[in-house]
Amino acid sequence: MTDFKELKQFGSEAVNPEDSDKLITETGVSFRDRVSNIDKKGNRIWIYPKKPKGDYTKWRSVVAVFLLIFMFVLPFIKVGGRPFMILDIFERKFIIFGIVFWPQDFYIFALAFLALIVFVVLFTAVYGRIWCGWACPQTIFMEMVFRKIEYWIEGDYKQQMALSRSGWNANKIFKRGLKKTIFILLSFILSNLFLSYIIGIDELQKYMTEGPAEHFTSFAFVILFAGAFYFIFSWFREQACTFICPYGRLQSVLLDKNSIVVAYDFKRGEPRMKFKKNMPEDAGDCVDCGACVRVCPTGIDIRNGTQLECINCTACIDACDEVMLKVNKPKNLIRYASELQITESTKFKFTPRIMAYSVVLLLLSGLVAYLMFNRSDIEATILKVKGTMYQNTETGVANVYTATIINKTFEPMDFSLKLMDIPGTIQIIGKDHLHVPAEGLTDATFILELPRKFVTGTRNNIQIGVYSDDKLIQTVNTGFTGPAPGMK
Numbered sequence: 001m002t003d004f005k006e007l008k009q010f011g012s013e014a015v016n017p018e019d020s021d022k023l024i025t026e027t028g029v030s031f032r033d034r035v036s037n038i039d040k041k042g043n044r045i046w047i048y049p050k051k052p053k054g055d056y057t058k059w060r061s062v063v064a065v066f067l068l069i070f071m072f073v074l075p076f077i078k079v080g081g082r083p084f085m086i087l088d089i090f091e092r093k094f095i096i097f098g099i100v101f102w103p104q105d106f107y108i109f110a111l112a113f114l115a116l117i118v119f120v121v122l123f124t125a126v127y128g129r130i131w132c133g134w135a136c137p138q139t140i141f142m143e144m145v146f147r148k149i150e151y152w153i154e155g156d157y158k159q160q161m162a163l164s165r166s167g168w169n170a171n172k173i174f175k176r177g178l179k180k181t182i183f184i185l186l187s188f189i190l191s192n193l194f195l196s197y198i199i200g201i202d203e204l205q206k207y208m209t210e211g212p213a214e215h216f217t218s219f220a221f222v223i224l225f226a227g228a229f230y231f232i233f234s235w236f237r238e239q240a241c242t243f244i245c246p247y248g249r250l251q252s253v254l255l256d257k258n259s260i261v262v263a264y265d266f267k268r269g270e271p272r273m274k275f276k277k278n279m280p281e282d283a284g285d286c287v288d289c290g291a292c293v294r295v296c297p298t299g300i301d302i303r304n305g306t307q308l309e310c311i312n313c314t315a316c317i318d319a320c321d322e323v324m325l326k327v328n329k330p331k332n333l334i335r336y337a338s339e340l341q342i343t344e345s346t347k348f349k350f351t352p353r354i355m356a357y358s359v360v361l362l363l364l365s366g367l368v369a370y371l372m373f374n375r376s377d378i379e380a381t382i383l384k385v386k387g388t389m390y391q392n393t394e395t396g397v398a399n400v401y402t403a404t405i406i407n408k409t410f411e412p413m414d415f416s417l418k419l420m421d422i423p424g425t426i427q428i429i430g431k432d433h434l435h436v437p438a439e440g441l442t443d444a445t446f447i448l449e450l451p452r453k454f455v456t457g458t459r460n461n462i463q464i465g466v467y468s469d470d471k472l473i474q475t476v477n478t479g480f481t482g483p484a485p486g487m488k
C-alpha cells in the first residue's frame with residue numbers, strides 16, 4: 001500500500017483532516033472508513049464511469065473477445081463424440097480437457113486446487129490483481145459486455161446521468177426498456193451457458209426441445225441463475241468485487257511493496273496543480289483534471305494509492321495517458337508499477353517470499369502432473385466379504401470376495417480375474433466374466449479356492465490379476481484366510 005504520509009506532504013486529498021470521510025490516526029496516517037460507493041449515511045452512490053478508450057482498453061477488449069468466444073464455444077467441443085468439458089457437481093463427474101475424473105480421483109483435484117491457491121497467491125504477490133482486470137468473468141461481463149451495451153443505448157456518463165435525473169418520458173422508457181430487455185435476454189443466455197457446463201450441451205438441447213414442464217428442476221435452475229446474473233450485472237455491479245469477492249479482500253495480505261499494480265507515480269505527479277499556461281517549475285505532472293477518477297468503474301481516485309476497490313482495469317492509465325499527451329508530458333504517470341519502483345526507482349526484486357511460493361508451486365504442480373499422467377483408466381478394488389470365514393472344500397480352502405471395477409474410458413470393457421503366481425480357481429457368482437460399461441462400474445462376488453498346501457496360515461497374502469483381452473491391467477493385493485497350522 002502506498003504510504004499516505006508521503007502523499008500528505010504533497011497535500012493529497014486523501015489526508016485532508018477536514019474530510020470527514022477519512023480517519024486520521026495518531027501517527028497522521030489516514031484511511032477511509034467506508035468503500036468508495038457508499039456515502040456517509042450508508043447509501044449507495046451509483047457510479048457512472050466515463051467510457052474508457054486507449055491502448056490498454058483496446059487490448060483488454062481483444063482479450064475479452066477471445067475469452068468470451070472460448071467460454072461460449074467450449075461446451076460445444078467434443079472429443080471422440082464426448083464433451084471436452086463437463087463439471088457435473090450433482091453426479092460428481094467431471095470431464096476436463098477430455099479426461100474423465102471420478103470421485104476416486106478427487107485426491108488429484110484436491111492437490112490441483114491446492115496448487116491453484118498457491119498459484120493465485122504467488123501470482124498476486126508478483127502481479128497484483130491482473131487477473132481481475134484482464135480475465136475475471138465478472139469484469140469481462142460487466143465492463144466488456146453489459147457496460148458496453150449501456151454505453152451503446154444510453155450514451156456516455158454525462159448522458160447516463162442526465163437520463164437518470166430526467167422524468168419518465170418516452171425517451172427514457174424506450175432506452176431503459178431496451179437496455180433491461182437486452183440485459184434479461186443476456187442473463188438468460190448466460191444461465192443456459194452455465195447449465196451446459198454442468199449437464200452438457202446435448203442434455204441442454206434435449207431439455208430445450210422437450211420443454212420446461214418435462215424438466216422443471218433444470219428450468220427453475222436456469223431462471224434462478226438468470227435472475228442472479230441480471231441482478232449482478234444490472235444493479236449490484238462493482239459491489240460484487242468490493243463486497244463479495246474474497247480475492248479482492250485478500251489482496252491487502254497478498255500484496256507487498258514489490259507487487260506490480262496499477263499505480264500513480266506520486267513522485268512525478270505531485271504537487272498536483274490545475275493546468276495553466278505558465279506552470280510553476282516545482283509543479284508535478286498531475287494537472288488534477290480528474291480524468292482518472294471519472295473513468296474508474298469502482299469510483300476511486302488511484303492517486304490515493306492502492307485501494308481495496310481497484311480491480312486493475314487500466315481505464316485510469318488510458319485516461320491519464322491521453323491527458324499527458326495533451327499537456328505535452330511523458331505518458332505513464334499512472335502505470336503498472338510496484339510501490340518500490342515508484343518510491344525508490346528500483347527494478348523488480350525476486351523476494352524470499354516469492355521464491356518460497358515458487359518452490360511450493362513447482363513441487364505441487366509436479367506432483368499433480370505426475371498423478372494425472374500416471375492415473376489409471378481402470379480401477380479395481382477387491383475385498384474379502386466382511387464377516388465371512390474360510391470354508392474347507394474337497395480340494396482346498398475357499399474365501400468369498402467382492403470386486404468393484406471402474407471403467408473410466410469411453411468404451412465398454414470385459415474383464416477376467418486370475419490368480420498370480422499361485423494355483424487356484426476363481427469362480428464369479430452368476431457370470432463368466434465382468435462386463436463394465438463405458439464410464440461405468442460393475443460389482444461382482446466371487447469364490448476363490450486355493451489348494452490346501454498353499455494355505456500356510458490364518459492370513460495369506462495373495463495377488464489377483466485383472467485382465468482385459470488377456471492383457472494384465474492391474475494387480476490387486478489382498479488377504480486370504482485359512483485354518484491355523486495343524487488345524488483342519
Ligand code: SF4
Pocket residue numbers: 262292295296297298299300301302309310311312313314315316317
Ligand atoms: S483505479 Fe484505475 S485500475 Fe483501479 S479500478 Fe479504477 S480505473 Fe480501474
Ligand code: SF4
Pocket residue numbers: 264269272285286287288289290291292293303319320321323333334
Ligand atoms: S488523469 Fe492524470 S493528470 Fe488527470 S488527475 Fe488523474 S493522474 Fe492527474
